[in-house]
Amino acid sequence: MTKTLKGIAASDGIAVAPAYLLVEPDLSFTKATVSDVDSELARYKEAISVSTAEVEKIRDSAKKSLGEDEAQVFEAHLMILNDPEFTGAIENEIKEQKVNSEAALDETAQKFITIFEGMTDNEYMQQRAADVRDVSKRIMAHLLGKELPNPASIDHEVVVVAHDLTPSDTAQLNKKYVKGFVTDIGGRTAHSAIMARSLELPAVVGTDSITKDVQNGETVAVNGLNGDVIVDPTDSQIADYKQKSADFLKQKAEWEKLKNEPSVTADGKKFTIAANIGTPNDMQGVNDNGAEAVGLYRTEFLYMDSKDFPTEDEQFEAYKEVIEGMHGKQVIIRTMDIGGDKHLDYWDLPDEMNPFLGVRAIRLSLQNEEIFRTQLRALLRASAYGKLGIMFPMIGTLGELRKAKAILAEEQEKLAAKGVKMSSDLEVGMMIEVPAAAVLADQLAKEVDFFSIGTNDLIQYTMAADRGNDNVSYLYQPANPSVLRLIKHTIDAAHENGIWCGMCGEAAGDSTMFPILLSMGLDEYSMSATSILRIRSLMKKLNTNDIKELANKACYVSETAEENEQLVSDLMKKVDR
Numbered sequence: 001m002t003k004t005l006k007g008i009a010a011s012d013g014i015a016v017a018p019a020y021l022l023v024e025p026d027l028s029f030t031k032a033t034v035s036d037v038d039s040e041l042a043r044y045k046e047a048i049s050v051s052t053a054e055v056e057k058i059r060d061s062a063k064k065s066l067g068e069d070e071a072q073v074f075e076a077h078l079m080i081l082n083d084p085e086f087t088g089a090i091e092n093e094i095k096e097q098k099v100n101s102e103a104a105l106d107e108t109a110q111k112f113i114t115i116f117e118g119m120t121d122n123e124y125m126q127q128r129a130a131d132v133r134d135v136s137k138r139i140m141a142h143l144l145g146k147e148l149p150n151p152a153s154i155d156h157e158v159v160v161v162a163h164d165l166t167p168s169d170t171a172q173l174n175k176k177y178v179k180g181f182v183t184d185i186g187g188r189t190a191h192s193a194i195m196a197r198s199l200e201l202p203a204v205v206g207t208d209s210i211t212k213d214v215q216n217g218e219t220v221a222v223n224g225l226n227g228d229v230i231v232d233p234t235d236s237q238i239a240d241y242k243q244k245s246a247d248f249l250k251q252k253a254e255w256e257k258l259k260n261e262p263s264v265t266a267d268g269k270k271f272t273i274a275a276n277i278g279t280p281n282d283m284q285g286v287n288d289n290g291a292e293a294v295g296l297y298r299t300e301f302l303y304m305d306s307k308d309f310p311t312e313d314e315q316f317e318a319y320k321e322v323i324e325g326m327h328g329k330q331v332i333i334r335t336m337d338i339g340g341d342k343h344l345d346y347w348d349l350p351d352e353m354n355p356f357l358g359v360r361a362i363r364l365s366l367q368n369e370e371i372f373r374t375q376l377r378a379l380l381r382a383s384a385y386g387k388l389g390i391m392f393p394m395i396g397t398l399g400e401l402r403k404a405k406a407i408l409a410e411e412q413e414k415l416a417a418k419g420v421k422m423s424s425d426l427e428v429g430m431m432i433e434v435p436a437a438a439v440l441a442d443q444l445a446k447e448v449d450f451f452s453i454g455t456n457d458l459i460q461y462t463m464a465a466d467r468g469n470d471n472v473s474y475l476y477q478p479a480n481p482s483v484l485r486l487i488k489h490t491i492d493a494a495h496e497n498g499i500w501c502g503m504c505g506e507a508a509g510d511s512t513m514f515p516i517l518l519s520m521g522l523d524e525y526s527m528s529a530t531s532i533l534r535i536r537s538l539m540k541k542l543n544t545n546d547i548k549e550l551a552n553k554a555c556y557v558s559e560t561a562e563e564n565e566q567l568v569s570d571l572m573k574k575v576d577r
C-alpha cells in the first residue's frame with residue numbers, strides 16, 4: 001500500500017527503484033539435543049557448503065564492481081569456511097555433545113573469537129575475530145533458513161534501505177546499481193550522508209521507520225531534495241518523480257555551465273569555492289564540479305578503509321595523488337579525526353560514556369604520538385608535490401595547538417636533516433569546531449595560517465544537540481544567532497590577524513546560510529563537490545553591497561534561526577525578481 005514518509009534530505013537527486021533491505025535478520029536460536037547425529041551433521045555440512053558458494057559469489061562480484069582490495073575480506077571468510085580446525089571443532093561438538101548445529105556453531109565460534117581477541121600482541125590475529133563473527137553469522141542464517149543482506153553483491157538497480165549505514169557499508173555500495181538510499185536514523189551531517197553526497201547518490205535519512213514500512217523488492221521513490229520517500233508509489237506519483245528528476249537534471253545542466261567560471265559575486269568580488277573529500281577516488285567529482293581547491297580531505301577514511309594502520313608510504317601515496325590531482329591549487333588535508341562516531345576495527349579504544357566529548361581527533365593523536373607522527377611525515381613528504389595546508393581537527397585550547405605544531409616542527413626538522421624534499425610554503429591551520437576555540441579565535445589566529453570552521457561539530461557542541469540524533473534535530477540550528485555570533489567572531493578574528501578563514505562544515509554549501517556567510521566576509525567555502533555549482537550560481541546573483549547589513553542583523557537583531565531563514569528568503573525574493 002502506498003505510504004509517504006518524511007525524512008531529512010541528505011543528498012540531492014531523485015531515484016525510483018526496488019528496495020534492497022540492508023537489515024540483519026533475527027538470528028536467535030534454541031539449543032536442543034539431537035538423537036540422529038548423522039542427519040544433524042548432514043544439515044550442518046549443507047549449511048557450510050551453501051555458505052561457501054555464497055561467499056565465493058559475493059567475492060567474485062565484489063572484485064568486479066568494487067576492486068581487489070574490497071574483495072579481500074571475502075577471501076579471509078573463505079579461509080575460515082575451509083579451515084578444518086574451525087569446521088571440525090563444530091562437527092565434534094555435534095557428535096560429542098549431541099547438540100543441534102546452531103548451538104555447536106555458537107559455542108565454537110565464541111571460543112575462537114575469545115582466543116583471537118585475547119591475542120593483544122598480534123593485531124592480525126585479533127582482526128580474525130571479526131571474520132569468525134561474520135562467517136558464523138552467515139552459517140547461522142543458513143541453518144535458520146534466513147537470508148543475510150550482501151550489499152557487495154547487488155547486481156541490479158536498487159534503493160538501499162537500512163536502519164543506518166556505516167561508512168564501510170557505504171563504501172561497499174556500487175554506484176552503477178545503487179540509485180539512492182533511505183535510513184531510519186541519522187542527520188544531514190552523519191557520515192553516511194556525507195558519503196552519499198560524495199558518491200552523488202540521492203539520499204534521505206532519519207525517516208524513523210523505513211525498514212519497517214518497506215519489503216524487499218517493493219518500489220520506493222526517494223526525493224533527496226526535500227526528504228520525501230514514497231513506498232509503493234502510484235503510477236502518477238512515479239510519473240511525478242520522473243518529471244522532478246528531469247527538472248533536477250535540467251537545473252544541474254544549467255549549473256554545469258559555471259564549471260570553468262571563477263567564483264565571483266554580482267559586483268565582481270572573488271572568493272574560493274572548494275571541495276570536501278574522503279578519499280582520492282573523490283577527485284573525479286572535485287574536478288567535474290570545478291572546485292578551486294580541496295578545503296577538507298578527511299583522512300580518517302584512509303584508516304577506516306584499511307585492515308590495519310595505513311603505513312607512512314601508503315598515506316604518502318594517497319596524499320600525493322590528491323595534491324597532484326589539483327595541479328597547484330591548494331589542498332587542505334586534515335589529520336585523522338578518529339573517535340566520536342568513527343571507529344577502527346583494529347584499534348581497540350576504551351568505551352566512553354560520551355564519545356563525542358571524549359578522546360577524539362587531535363586528542364587521540366596527541367595521546368598516540370607515534371601514529372600522529374607517521375601521518376605528519378607522510379603529509380610533509382607529500383607537500384613537495386603541490387600546495388598543501390595541514391589542518392588539525394577539534395583543537396580546543398592553545399596548548400593543544402602548540403603541542404601539535406611542535407610535533408609537526410620536530411618531524412619537519414628530522415626530515416630536513418635527512419634531505420627529504422618538502423614544500424617551502426606549507427600552511428598550517430586548524431579547524432574551529434569547538435566553541436572554546438571560536439571564543440578564543442583572536443588568540444589562536446596569531447599562531448596559524450588559516451582557520452576552517454567546522455559547523456557540523458560547532459553547531460552540535462554549541463547547541464548541545466547530537467548531530468546524528470533525530471530527536472534533537474530541531475535544536476541543530478545552523479542559523480541560530482548563537483552559532484552565527486561564534487562564526488562571525490572567528491572570521492573577524494582571522495581578518496584582524498591577517499589570516500584567511502574558510503568553512504568546511506556542511507553549512508558552507510547550504511543555500512540559506514550562504515548569503516549570511518558571504519555578508520560576514522568568509523573567504524573560502526568548502527563543501528560536497530555536488531554543491532559547488534549551485535553555490536557558485538547563487539554567489540553570482542548576490543551583490544555584497546546589498547547584503548552588508550545582513551551579518552549584523554542575523555547575529556544581533558534576530559532572536560531565532562527562523563527569523564534568519566526568513567531574512568534570507570526575503571532577500572532571495574528580491575534577488576530573483
Ligand SMILES: C=C(OP(=O)(O)O)C(=O)O
Nearest residue numbers: 433454455456457504505
Ligand atoms: C567538517 C567537519 O568535520 P566532520 O564533519 O568530519 O566532523 C565539521 O565538524 O564541520
Ligand SMILES: [Mg+2]
Nearest residue numbers: 433454456457
Ligand atoms: Mg568535525
